[in-house]
Amino acid sequence: MKILVTGGAGFIGSHIVNTYINAGHAVTVIDDLSSGNKKFINPKANFYHLSINSPKVKTILEKEKITVINHHAAQISVTDSVSDPLFDANSNIIGTLQLLQNAVSLKVEKFIFASTGGAMYGEQKKFPASEEHPCQPLSPYGISKLSAEHYINYYGMQHGLNTTIFRYSNVYGPCQNPHGEAGVVAIFCQKLIEGTPPIIWGDGEQTRDFISVRDIAKANSVALNPQCTGVFNVGTGNETSVNFIAQSLLKISKTDLIAKYGPQKKGEQRRSSIDSKKLIKNFGWKSSISLEEGLVETFNYFKDEIS
Structure with a gap:
């Protein structure tokens, strides 16, 4: 085609x-x-x-x-x-x-x-x-x-x-832009690789369906x-909290950093997940990349890019 x-x-x-x-x-x-x-x-x-x-x-x-x-x-x-x-x-x-x-x-x-x-x-x-x-x-x-x-x-x-x-x-995944209004995975990866703690807005219990x-x-x-x-x-x-994403990436990065918390963003959606x-x-389509596998792949991509 x-x-x-x-x-x-x-x-x-x-x-x-x-x-x-x-x-x-x-x-x-x-x-x-x-x-x-x-x-x-x-x-x-x-x-x-x-x-x-x-x-x-x-x-x-x-x-x-x-x-x-x-x-x-x-x-x-x-x-x-x-x-x-x-x-x-x-x-x-x-x-x-x-x-x-x-x-x-x-x-x-x-x-x-x-x-x-x-x-x-x-x-x-x-x-x-x-x-x-x-x-x-x-x-x-x-x-x-x-x-x-x-x-x-x-x-x-x-x-x-x-x-x-x-x-x-x-x-989320490799090639995502970590600047501006990007996905939280890319933003957290960049911060951790640069040696700065990820910032979670609100209590971190807001959920998203990460694919x-x-x-x-x-x-x-x-x-x-x-x-x-x-x-x-x-x-x-699947619903996954921002806290879970942050803790998973902290573990993958093998850092001693601790996530910081800031005020909740006005109008932010609380929960989200969709049925496919x-x-x-x-x-016959189905998601085949586990969240754990995808986060490791994404973190390693940003590590190679930034270093």
């Missing part, structure tokens, strides 16, 4: 590019490098330094004869979405709409979209949350992702576009199946 991965220089996108190339697919990457890193791009991929909002995207799709669009380019900061909802919407809604228009115009066979499970369901009523759980996003980021989902479903119904929407839980980026990449291979259509959660279904039985039952 000839696949376009938007955001292919990013944390998750770069892993998906590698997985596709290793499977023998021809991959093109579009990334504006606003949050991605050129060094993460597989040298076998065709790379275009470009925003998804650029009118040149259609020309690239035609030139590379793209049959599958895997859309991972996005504004991913919840904090930035709160401070600048218009910027967030322009990237996550308008950018997605333009890709959908191009996909239909050029008769692209498949459209895969990276959505969010962590921010989609708000304060959950059931644990873990299935795809049928009410969507009640608490931030402009979650709202823009939900809006994009609605447009994708519309294009599927109106134009017959084959679509897959993945709602990810909290993804390895390698399991996410594997799900994106499943999505190439034409029968894999609709909305799917992609997570482990739909994807497991229908397409």
